[in-house]
Amino acid sequence: MSAGFPIVQGGGSLILAWQIKGKHVLVIGGGEVAAGRIFNLLNADARVTVICPRQGLTPEVAYRVDSGQICHTDRIFLPLDLEPERNVSMVLTAIDDPEASTRIWKYCKKLKVPANIADVPPECDFYFGSVHRDGPLQIMVSTNGNGPRLAASIRKQIGDMLPKGTGQSVAKVGQLRRKLRAVAPGKGVDSINKRMGWMSEVCDRWSTENFNEMDEEDMERLIQSYGPGVVPSFEDVRLRRPTNVVWDFDGSFGWL
Structure with missing residues (x-):
């Protein structure tokens, strides 16, 4: 820390969760890297559209083409593949031709289309990291192009350290947030800040195990605490549930 503020390190990447849903992406090449x-x-x-002669497709890529998961152009890349009407949002190249890859990269730069040229960090607008996936939870480890294989090892170590059911906990937090927005739908800055602040307190106070065990009734009871602005513990929420216990006295206690 310098003067109480974080020290700028530089040399890193801006790590984002890129929302690419429904957008058109070109993958040039059909080998193992392209499959990943x-x-x-x-x-x-x-x-996804993969551009590669049919004989260059791995069994996995060929399977995804044949099953209709992706589109296939059975030839090498041509500039017409990036014509505006094709609405290409991203280009990934994974071919064993450095000169052709560089030409594609320069063409993408000219058209301002983000591109990743496999194994050539200087010709990448973004990098792929090693990702741990558990339901909605994604954790990416990036070495900024220095050591992709090492990133995979680090990612595995991190994944092994996480409590069992972490992904399920994240999913339940998302469900809780949606329920909260339904009962407190205000769109003003104050409303948003209040919801975010309350959710932050819940996440700080409740453990992964608590969220795993939380059910619909627990969520409803927890949300009842939003109005007063309090955050009960998981144990407090459970204690507020009716027990529905019926005592059956048979006289064995010696009462008269």
Whole structure:
């Protein structure tokens, strides 16, 4: 810290969760690297077109083409593939031709289309990191092009450290947020700040195990505390649930 503020390190990337759902992405090449890129894009609900001669497709890529998961152009890349009417949002190249890759990259730069040229960091507008996935939870480790294989090892270590059911906990937090917006739908700055502040307190106070165990009734009872602006513990929420216990006295206690 310098003067109480974080020290700027520089040399990093701006790590974002890029919302590519429904957008058109070109993948140039059909080998193993392309297969991994395509898999990531499909997980993000992108519309994918792979450009590669049929004989260059791996079994996985060929399967995704034949099953209709992606579109296929059976030839090499041509400039017409980036014509404006095709609405291409991103280009990924994974071909064993450095000169052709550089030409594609320069063409993308000219048209201001973001591109990633596999294994050539200087010709990438963005990098792919190693991703841990557990339901809605995604954790990306990036080495900024220095050591992709090491990133995979670090990602595995992080994944192994997370409590079991973390992804399920994240999903339940998302469900809780949606319920909260339904009962407190204000769109003003004050309303948004209040919801965010209350949710932050809940996430700070409740553990992963608490969120895993939380059910619909727990959510409803927790949200009842939003109005007064308090954050009960998980145990407090459970104690407020009716027990529905009926005592059946059979006289064995010796009462008269």
